[in-house]
Amino acid sequence: MKRLLSTALACALIAAAAAPVSAAGTIGVEIDGATVPSSVEPIVENGATLVPLRLIGETLGARVEWDAAKKQATLKTAAYTVAFTIGSKTYTVNGASKSLSVEPKIVGDRTLVPLRAFSEAIGASVSYDAAAYKASVKYFTEMSGSIKVSGSTTVLPIMQSAADKLSAMNNGLSIAVSGGGSGAGIKDSQNGVNNVGMSSRELTADELATLTPYQMANDAIAIIVNPKNSVKNLSKEQAKKIFLGEIKNWQDVGGANAPILVQTRETGSGTLSTLEEMLLDKEKVVDTATPFTSSALIKQAVAKSENAVGFDSVGFVDDSVRALSLDNITPSETTVKNASYPLSRSLFVLTKGAAGGINAKLIDYLRTQSVQNDIVKKEGYITLD
Amino acid sequence: MRVAALAGIVAIFFIFAFVFMKAAPVISHSGLGLVSKSGFDAQVSEAFYAPADEPMYVFGMLGLLLGTTLTTLISLAVAGFFSIGAAISICELAPRAVASPLIAVVRLMASIPSVVFGLIGAMLVVPFVERVFVTVDMQIEYLAFFQISGRNLLTSVIVLTFMIAPTVITLSTDALRAVPDIYRETGHAFGMSRFRVVWRILLPAARPGITAGFLLGAGRGVGEAIAVSMVCGGVGKIPSLAHGFAALLTPVLPLSAAIINKSEAMSVPAVESALFACGALLLVLGTLFSLAARLIVRRTGGVGNAF
Numbered sequence: 001m002k003r004l005l006s007t008a009l010a011c012a013l014i015a016a017a018a019a020p021v022s023a024a025g026t027i028g029v030e031i032d033g034a035t036v037p038s039s040v041e042p043i044v045e046n047g048a049t050l051v052p053l054r055l056i057g058e059t060l061g062a063r064v065e066w067d068a069a070k071k072q073a074t075l076k077t078a079a080y081t082v083a084f085t086i087g088s089k090t091y092t093v094n095g096a097s098k099s100l101s102v103e104p105k106i107v108g109d110r111t112l113v114p115l116r117a118f119s120e121a122i123g124a125s126v127s128y129d130a131a132a133y134k135a136s137v138k139y140f141t142e143m144s145g146s147i148k149v150s151g152s153t154t155v156l157p158i159m160q161s162a163a164d165k166l167s168a169m170n171n172g173l174s175i176a177v178s179g180g181g182s183g184a185g186i187k188d189s190q191n192g193v194n195n196v197g198m199s200s201r202e203l204t205a206d207e208l209a210t211l212t213p214y215q216m217a218n219d220a221i222a223i224i225v226n227p228k229n230s231v232k233n234l235s236k237e238q239a240k241k242i243f244l245g246e247i248k249n250w251q252d253v254g255g256a257n258a259p260i261l262v263q264t265r266e267t268g269s270g271t272l273s274t275l276e277e278m279l280l281d282k283e284k285v286v287d288t289a290t291p292f293t294s295s296a297l298i299k300q301a302v303a304k305s306e307n308a309v310g311f312d313s314v315g316f317v318d319d320s321v322r323a324l325s326l327d328n329i330t331p332s333e334t335t336v337k338n339a340s341y342p343l344s345r346s347l348f349v350l351t352k353g354a355a356g357g358i359n360a361k362l363i364d365y366l367r368t369q370s371v372q373n374d375i376v377k378k379e380g381y382i383t384l385d
Numbered sequence: 386m387r388v389a390a391l392a393g394i395v396a397i398f399f400i401f402a403f404v405f406m407k408a409a410p411v412i413s414h415s416g417l418g419l420v421s422k423s424g425f426d427a428q429v430s431e432a433f434y435a436p437a438d439e440p441m442y443v444f445g446m447l448g449l450l451l452g453t454t455l456t457t458l459i460s461l462a463v464a465g466f467f468s469i470g471a472a473i474s475i476c477e478l479a480p481r482a483v484a485s486p487l488i489a490v491v492r493l494m495a496s497i498p499s500v501v502f503g504l505i506g507a508m509l510v511v512p513f514v515e516r517v518f519v520t521v522d523m524q525i526e527y528l529a530f531f532q533i534s535g536r537n538l539l540t541s542v543i544v545l546t547f548m549i550a551p552t553v554i555t556l557s558t559d560a561l562r563a564v565p566d567i568y569r570e571t572g573h574a575f576g577m578s579r580f581r582v583v584w585r586i587l588l589p590a591a592r593p594g595i596t597a598g599f600l601l602g603a604g605r606g607v608g609e610a611i612a613v614s615m616v617c618g619g620v621g622k623i624p625s626l627a628h629g630f631a632a633l634l635t636p637v638l639p640l641s642a643a644i645i646n647k648s649e650a651m652s653v654p655a656v657e658s659a660l661f662a663c664g665a666l667l668l669v670l671g672t673l674f675s676l677a678a679r680l681i682v683r684r685t686g687g688v689g690n691a692f
Contacts, residue, residue: 180652248528259524261532266619267430267656268649284430288532290636291426291619293646304512305534307524 029115030136031059032169040110042135048102049128049135050112053084060124060139061364061371066111073104073111075122078214079360082121084113093121123361140365143358144172151185151198154270155347158217159198161375162366175362181270186211189352195359197350200270201277212355213348216366218382220314220336220344221275222323224299226306231255233325236342240279242309245286250307262289263301263310271295275311278343295380315380336382347381404668407661410654414442419662423448425621425638429647432655440655446666448621452637453670455538455624456613457606460545465599468550472557472595473583488558495551503612506544511535511616514543518634527628531635536618539633544616548609549602556601560594561587593682600678607641607670614642640667 027049029036036059042051053073054064062077071086083092084104090097091104091113098121104113115135119126124139143166149159156179163175180188182199189197189211203213223239225231231253234242241247242260251257264285265272276282292298295316302310303320310321314331317323323331326342335341355363365371372383405412412419422445432441471491475484515535524533564587572582588595618636621643625632638646640663650656 184652249525257525258521259528259532261524261534266646266649267426267433268647268652273434284427287427288528288530288620288622290532290534290536291646293649307521 028132028134029056030134031056032137032139032141040108040112042115043107043112045102049115050102050105051115051118051135052110053104053113053118054110056115056118056137058369060122060137061366061368062122063367073113075118077122077360078355078363079357080122082118084111084118086111091117091121140166140361140368141169143170143361145358146174146176147196147358147362148194149175149177149196149198149349149362150180150188150194152182152200152270152347153179153268154182154200154219154274155198155217155349157379158347158366158371158375158381159349161379162362162371165371165375166362166365173358181273186350189350192352195351196355196362199348199350200274200345202346203348203350211350211352213350214355214363214367215346215384216349216363217347217372217376217384218336218344219274219347220331220341220382221271221278221311222314222317222331222343223326224302224310224312224317224321224323226302226304226308227320227322228306229255229322231324232322233328236279236327239324239326240281243275243280243285243289243311244283245288258307261305261308262286263298263305263308264289264291265295265298265311266291266293271311271313274345275343278345313380314382315377333382337385401668404661404664408658408665410442411444411658411662412665415444415662418443418445420450420666421445421447423621423623425449425643425659429650429656429659432659433650433653435653435655440653442655442658444659444662446621446640446663448623449638449640449643449663450666450670451623452538452617452621452639453607453641453667456541456545456617456637456639457603459538460542460549460606461599461603463542464546464549464553464602467546468553468598468602469557469588469595471550471554472561473587475554475558476561477579477583477587488555491551491554491558494547495555499548499609499612502544502548503615506540506612506616510540510543514540514634523631523634527631527634530625530628531620531622532618533631533634534618534636536616536636537634538617538624538637540616541613541637541639544612545606545609548612549606552605553595553598553602556598557591557595560591560598563594564590596678596682600675603674603678604671607667607674610641610645613639614645617642619646640664640670 027042027044029042029051036055038052038055040052042049053075057064057075060077062075065074072083074081074083081094086106087103089100089103091100100114100117102114104111116126119137124137125142126135126137128135156177160177163177167173167175182201185194185197185199186207188194200219203211223234231250234253238247238253243262247253248260249257250260262285276284290301292301295312298310299312299316299321302308314336329335329341331341336344349363349366351359367384376383424445425448428444435441475487479487512535519533519535527533568586568590569582572586617638619638620636621638622635624635644660644663647656647660651660
């Protein structure tokens with residue numbers, strides 16, 4: 001009994017003495033020069049650093065899925081699908097099995113996986129600074145070469161800002177972005193004229209045979225009226241008839257006896273072509289409508305004229321105008337993301353075959369939290385999820 | 386000197402050649418319909434969405450042509466009337482202490498960039514026209530034909546008038562001042578009243594200079610793009626006399642404004658060619674104005690024929 005107690009005490013002592021050692025063994029993780037904050041500390045085990053998969057993966061623009069039944073965490077970048085199973089030393093990269101020195105495990109509710117294996121699987125490089133207890137991963141800061149991007153003018157502002165940021169982070173990288181519209185972007189990708197295409201419409205079955213689309217943002221068109229207008233909701237059919245010029249008076253849709261002054265965008269606007277495609281069944285906006293050359297101008301015109309109706313990307317709508325609900329569904333982040341709002345759509349980039357190399361990294365970059373929050377949201381679009 | 390002149394001629398030749406070359410597909414496909422048919426707005430949209438292997442090259446620019454001609458001629462008439470009056474006041478009636486600052490102000494106005502006129506037009510003239518001339522009943526009545534708002538033919542004319550007037554005033558005052566004093570003295574010696582001297586002697590003598598002012602004014606009116614595009618309404622409707630006063634409130638799209646507004650669709654070669662066709666029409670129109678003015682001067686005679 002005494003012996004047992006002393007052994008226990010000794011163990012406790014050793015444990016206490018060992019505690020500071022393990023604290024010194026925790027390690028900071030830096031991705032592309034920025035420290036990643038985490039609620040779960042990375043841990044070191046048998047010389048391998050284990051990091052929270054979801055956090056690191058999403059910082060690199062990957063999507064992470066968890067299959068509770070199989071205890072399997074799957075991480076998808078544009079180029080790689082990597083699957084880890086809890087308690088198993090085998091993991092797969094694009095279907096091919098590989099082995100780990102340390103098993104992935106769950107700490108709290110986070111999946112921790114070996115940093116080096118995971119980074120190298122997706123083409124990132126890892127270096128350790130033993131003195132500073134720091135591991136640094138380079139993914140978006142190790143790109144060189146040139147990328148040609150063309151297509152949808154709706155996606156173009158996002159792409160341009162992201163390309164500028166990436167070019168600033170990499171000396172040897174040049175990204176040339178041009179417009180031309182979704183159709184041109186898709187055609188360029190098929191013909192190998194660009195490396196990455198941009199599209200604001202879904203690909204057809206034919207196109208999907210050779211091209212791979214990657215969703216990178218959401219968008220929706222709001223029907224806007226003057227805040228003084230008493231009309232708050234339209235059916236999709238009423239909205240269509242208004243823009244086709246078949247309904248000309250607000251009293252026909254429950255408003256005052258006043259003319260409906262349709263405001264539109266000049267030909268070439270991505271927002272206009274989307275409206276014609278999604279609301280007007282490819283017919284044209286009534287020819288008496290006053291056209292404007294930008295999102296800001298059409299909004300200003302609606303804000304100034306009591307009887308005007310116009311349309312704009314949801315992100316541009318502010319207090320100066322009011323967005324109507326369609327079929328009783330108000331355009332909002334939620335209704336756009338679950339596609340219940342009738343005029344919502346997804347924005348894509350696409351490559352011929354599967355994306356690889358710097359093209360894949362560019363696509364991953366578009367899907368990182370920083371691009372989603374700092375560019376997608378600010379340019380007036382709706383983030384991925 | 387001769388080399389410079391030659392270079393100028395060659396440059397002008399190349400500008401014409403380039404514009405017409407770019408416009409050729411649209412001009413050859415549209416033929417006379419280019420100036421006798423309308424519907425430009427819809428055609429741009431059609432051409433923009435046309436499949437790449439069967440492009441749409443048929444355009445009708447009657448609406449745009451009328452837009453340019455009407456805005457220019459009406460504002461030229463209004464600006465001309467007031468400008469000659471202003472020039473006579475400055476040169477013949479006002480005391481020197483008033484005339485000098487006045488002419489300085491006019492010259493300053495002539496050098497204001499047109500986008501400033503456009504901004505003032507969009508911020509002040511558009512709401513003004515809307516408040517004074519537009520009623521809801523009118524908007525309902527004409528909605529089947531066009532949308533009545535503050536952006537229309539009348540607003541364009543008002544803005545253009547203010548842009549043209551300084552040029553006409555400046556050249557007219559210069560012309561009036563250039564008439565030798567002996568003409569005035571002779572008139573007075575014959576016992577003519579001040580008004581008669583101005584009307585029968587000074588104006589005829591100064592006619593070439595005044596005509597030059599009108600010509601430059603017309604040039605500004607025809608070529609003015611940015612200011613007009615901000616207030617014209619942006620739709621190439623044809624004003625119809627059947628609408629009475631509302632005809633003045635028709636939204637118009639002059640050629641030069643069309644080049645600005647429709648440039649968003651220029652990635653499509655057919656639309657690009659159509660916009661160059663607008664440019665070609667503008668060149669032709671400018672040339673016609675210039676020739677007409679020469680003809681008028683020759684017919685009615687200059688200073689030498691005044692006596």
